[in-house]
Amino acid sequence: MPRLKRVDSDDSIGAPWIEAAPSSHQECFSPGASKAVLTRTGKAQESRAAAINRTESSASSCVGVQACAGGEEGPASLEAVMRFRGHRVKVKSTATHVSWKAVNQAAGCCVDRRKLARRVPFDEVLSALALNKQPVCCYARDHSFVIYTFSRAGSADPNTWRPEEYVLTAASGEAVREWVALINGRLQALRDRPRNLLVYVNPFSGARRARHIWERVAAPVFQRARVAVTVVETAKMDHAKEMVELMKAEELAGYQGVVAVGGDGLFQEVVAGLLARRARGDVTAHRIRVGHIPAGSTDAVAYTLHGARCAATAAMHIALGDRLSLDAGRMAAADGTVRHFVCQAGYGFMGDVMRFSERLRFMGPVRYDVTGALQLLRGASYRVSLAYREATSTTADVQQLCTSQCEVCRLAGIRMEGPHGAYHRSATTSALLGGSAAATAVVVNSTGATHVGAGGGLGTPLGGSSPHATSPPGPLAASHGIVTSASAGAVLGTPLGSRNASAPLPVSSAGAAPGGASGAATADATPLQPGTPVHGAHGATAPAASSSAAAAQAWQAQALGMFTSATAGWFTPYPHAGAAHGAPGSSGAGAAGPVAGSGSTHSMSGHGTGDAAAGGQASGAGHGAAGGLALTAAAPGAALSGSLATDGSGVGVGSSGGGQGHALLRAPSAPLSWGHQHLQHLAAGPHSQDNSSGPLHATAATHAAPAPLAAAVPGTAGGGGAGGGGFVRASFPRSGGGGGAGSACGGSPRGPSSLTGFAAAAAAPEQLPPPSLSSNSVSVTATAVAGGAGGGGTAGAPSGPAGAVSQPLHNGMPASSGPAGNGDGGSGGGDGSGGLCTAPVTDAEGWTHVEGEFASIMCVVTPCRSDKSKRGIIPNGHLSDGRMYLVLVSKCAHPNFLRFLIRLSARGLVDRCLPHVRVVPITALRVSPLPGGHYLGGCLWDAAAPESAWNVDGELLHCADVRVDVLRGAVEVFARGPETPASARQHR
Ligand SMILES: Nc1ncnc2c1ncn2[C@@H]1O[C@H](COP(=O)(O)OP(=O)(O)OP(=O)(O)O)[C@@H](O)[C@H]1O
Known part of the structure; x- marks a missing residue:
């Protein structure tokens, strides 16, 4: 009882x-x-x-x-x-x-x-x-x-x-x-102060210290604040939910809030109870706030709301009457079960960890670490069919500041005019002054920067023009030559910009044939010098093939050291998608590589994405794909140049010998459906030749001697097999890309960063604009992905005559085309993991459909901070913006999943922070399990369950077939959001 x-x-x-x-x-x-x-x-x-x-x-x-x-x-x-x-x-x-x-x-x-x-x-x-x-x-x-x-x-x-x-x-x-x-x-006079609270204590939460924490830490705070409390110890699962849901309206109306002393599960129960009341039209439930006093195993809710896992802090937020709107996710399973979450719901790894850790409850919170390690070893991946609705790009809703001192809002230029200065404090302050509960929100940034949470959209704060935007060659003009590889999977790149003329050309190879075979080059070790005329070869028939292959190999060896193209094997390709890649645009294994030396450019595509974590850490990745680029016999001393305009367009200009080529990366003025595109990247073959216009194009025009994207040198014809191309990465400064920069770097995910040759102009820090707030905002690095020779026609079926070729972004970019540098050294180039899912298809109702095999699928509705991820899984996620973030981690090898976990823990996720990670803002999601999947040791922990389970804010949901929706501002919570040191100083 x-x-x-x-x-x-x-x-x-x-x-x-x-x-x-x-x-x-x-x-x-x-x-x-x-x-x-x-x-x-x-x-x-x-x-x-x-x-x-x-x-x-x-x-x-x-x-x-x-x-x-x-x-x-x-x-x-x-x-x-x-x-x-x-x-x-x-x-x-x-x-x-x-x-x-x-x-x-x-x-x-x-x-x-x-x-x-x-x-x-x-x-x-x-x-x-x-x-x-x-x-x-x-x-x-x-x-x-x-x-x-x-x-x-x-x-x-x-x-x-x-x-x-x-x-x-x-x-x-x-x-x-x-x-x-x-x-x-x-x-x-502070109207938001609670006078009467209903408190649920789960004595079984975490290390079973909830009662102790309540009595010793939280209760004295309420006593000092003169808040009357009614305390209920839960006796069973769903007890709190049932009580809240079935309580008489008059009784509930006597409380200003309901407090959960326990873990995330108990909080979720209270929220579910209130939402159930609201669903049946009970208006009382609308004004009830919910508080969380951490006493559980994870306490992500309290951590997310307050930035600390501290019971006294949480109790004081509640007693002071802080107020904040919070989005909630609603997960409805096919078996009729409905769960709500305010942090995250995870399938795959997260679900497996939760499922097994429930059996180790006796270990207390450490059970998650133990189970996590075991599941990492197990390396499970699951095949699912996904459908999601991408969140539209909206401008900031300034009435919906996500937190009181949100750094992201601050950087976006949204702030509150309050009595203590130009920043937002809890609504109590304005109430204190007799004003309305909400202070005046103002947008102070005239550049139109958008609220991150609501902004979305590619290229959000592109900002003004960069000095580099209109200075075509500038320091970038002197670039060098190009090269090619005749080996399957090998791709050469020439850095744009200011690389030393004698610097070796980095070469990357990441070709991966379906089934994991990489198109590895195997040549000798003579570095290719800039300007060396090399012809793109076509299979083994091109005269220059062997020499170029040798050169390529040499560079590869030099550049990547031990990480040859076999590294791409880390990213196990997914066969059915891999096949899909090679198909379009390929003209047969080994038969249709670019015409060596002809200078034809078959396709180029690119787009820029960028991300910057709140707090000013700029990172980002831009991608350019050059599918099946023809290799040119660049004349010695050929000059290449590139630039990327700051108005969202990037232009790479290359010239070589007597000819010249240019590539245009053009960002659309309209918001991009970027998540979709990313998945298309994930799915599309490197040389798919769908020329339908997309929102983002890359155009390459070549004359005589093409130099697509100023530096991209494609891999060339290879033997059979499709799969990953090699990568040539051109780096651009962020901010919509000031001067184009060129770099060619290895496709290895662990390719040394020194291989990236940034143009001097690109590297000039003073040219950088304020950090982007969005995870999908601005180009920082552009990656030219040369549709690699990796076989299977990827060597680029000539898609047109030499000359201008326009192609939507997503085409010609292999799924594996990974996020090149992300400004924070996050990842290398391609991973060869292309083809982990099918090409996304968007139906008339706006649902984008994908099938694939994933190690982890997460739906994150708020930043979701915890001890395991102090900055949050999605650091830029906002608390009440009506969107959630779909995190897809493709099936990958153990080390790469470990990298994902480390990244998640250390800095949080942004799109393409790792080659096998995608982050897409969405408003709804449907997931259905498909037969298949891989894991070590069978389904180690639950032989009867071939599928994973959902971990919904720490609670298990065994039915894998679910639909998830976001409920914007679903609950009011006692919180003001984490404070930054700067905002805390203003308090003093
Ligand atoms: N008296 C009880 N006996 C057994 N289970 C209970 C009882 N009261 C609540 N529960 C259930 O215990 C589960 C876990 O509770 P809670 O989330 O508070 O702790 P936790 O799982 O240790 O923490 P976290 O969710 O942060 O990892 C919830 O599903 C809740 O419904």
Whole structure:
């Protein structure tokens, strides 16, 4: 049976040392909570007071109290001289805060006056209380009162709050009463403060310390804030949900909020109960806020909401009445089960971890680590059919700031004009001032930067023109030559830009044939020098084939060291998709490679994506695909150049010998359906020749001697087999790409970064605009993917005559064309894992359909922070923007899945942060399991379950066939969002 304990506001604990202030607020604020805790505190304080008594003899000496005109709640401002920690301080109260600092003569030379100064906003005060004549703490004397508030742990961790008690000693009992009445009167005006809460405690959460945490940590906070609580211990699974759902409306209306003391599962139960009420039209449920006091195993909800996994902090957020809207995901399974989540739902790895860890509950929270390691070894992947609706690119909804001090919002130029300056505080502040609950939101960035969460859209804040945009060659003009490889899978690249003329040309090889075979080059080791005329070869027939192959191999060996194209084997291709890649545009294995030396360019495509984590870490990846590029016999000394315009278009210009070529990467003005495209990249073969116009094009025009994308040199004809192409990566500076930069780098995911030859202009840091906020915003690095020779016609069936070729972005880019550099060194070039899913198809209703084999599928509706991912799975995810993020991790080898986990844990995910990871903003998702899948050791933990299960915010859902929708602003929570050190400083 549940234990239900009602603690009403008149249930005074009668602590002997506390004398309730004889003010008009006495009854309303009479304390009611854990007597044991207070008693212990009192004893400690008494002993400390006794110690101080020995050293301090003088009592307070107060001078006059000055009051300014005020209304019913007492004077608007008060001033008085009191004693604080034994020193005389001047105390002032204004409409928004109370503050004090040492009076001049009070502090001696050895006293740090700064330590005596405090400024406490009323919306951070729990309460004020007159103290008994008997001192209860070291500084208490006659006529003392205490202000209960908190302090931040420090600028390094502003989100962890410590309870604070400031004891001030006034001149008289009258002055104490006046001050206590004034402070408590101000607090009463805060409309968002809860007065009555329903609390659920799950005694089985985490390490079974929920009851202890409630009694020792949380309850005292509510007692100090004078919040009445009704406590219920849950007795079974879904107990809290049922109670919330079935409670009488009048009873529920008596509460301002429901608090879950436990893990994410308990919080989710409360949310589910409220949403169930709302679904049947109960309006009471709309105004009930939900709080989470972390006492579970993961506590991602509390971590996400407050930026700290700290019960005292969470309790104070609740007691202070913080308010925030939160999106929720709704997962409806085919078997009729419905679950809600506010962090993430995961299938595959996450589901397997949860499924098995449930059997290890006795281990406590460490069970997740153990199970995670086992599942990593198991390396399972599952075949599924996916359909999702991409989130449209919307502009920021400034009414929907996701958090109070969201760094992303701040960078996007969205801020709140509040009484404490131009930043958003909790709604309580404005309520305090008598205004509406929401402060005024303003967009201060005239560049039109969008709110990240709502923005989406490729190329979001492209910003203004870069100096490089219109300076075509500039420092990039001198580029060098090109090369080719005749070996299957080998691709050569020439860096654009400022590479040293004698620098070796990096070569990459990432060709991977279906089934995992890589088109590895096998040549000798003579580095190819810039300008060396090399002909693209076509199978083994081209005259230059062998030499170019040798050269290619040499470069490959040099550039990639041990990571030959076999590295691509890390990324196990998925056969059925691999086949799909090679097909379009291929003209038969080995038969239709680009005509060696003909200079024809078959296709090029590219697009830019970029990402930057909040906080200014810019990263991004741009991609250009050159499918089946013809290799040109670049004349010695051929010059190539490239640039990428900042208006969203990029232009690569190359010239070689007497001819010239250029490639245009053009970003659309309209928002891109980028997630779709990414999947198309994932799926499309490197040489698919679908020339349908897409939102993003790359055009390559060549004359005489083409130099597509200024540096891209394709692989050439190879033997049979489709699959990954090689990669030539051209790097562009972000910001919509100032000067084009050229680089050619290895396709190995672990290709040394030094292989990337950035143009000097591209690297100029001062040219970089503010960091992008979106995970899909701006080009940072462009990758030219040469449709590799890797066989299977990928060597580029000539798709047209030499000359201009226009092709949608997604074509010609192998699925494996991986995210080249992402600005943070996140990944290398292609991974050869192409073909892990089918080509996405979008139906008339806007659903995009994909089939594939994935190691992990996640739906992340908020950033989802936790101990395991402190920045959040999706650091830029917002709390209430009506979208969630679909994270797809393709089937991959163990080391690459480990890389994914490390990335997730260390920095969070952005699209293409790793070659096998896609992040797509969506609003709805359907997942159906398909037969197939791979894992070691059979289905290790549940032989009867060939499919994975869903881990829905820490709760298992065994039916894999689900539909997920986002419920925008589904719940109101007691939170203000994590603070940044900067915003925390503004509080002080
Ligand atoms: N008295 C109870 N006995 C057994 N199970 C309970 C009881 N009360 C709640 N539960 C269930 O326990 C499950 C786990 O609870 P909770 O989420 O609070 O802890 P956790 O799983 O350890 O933490 P986390 O979800 O953060 O990993 C929930 O599904 C909840 O419904």
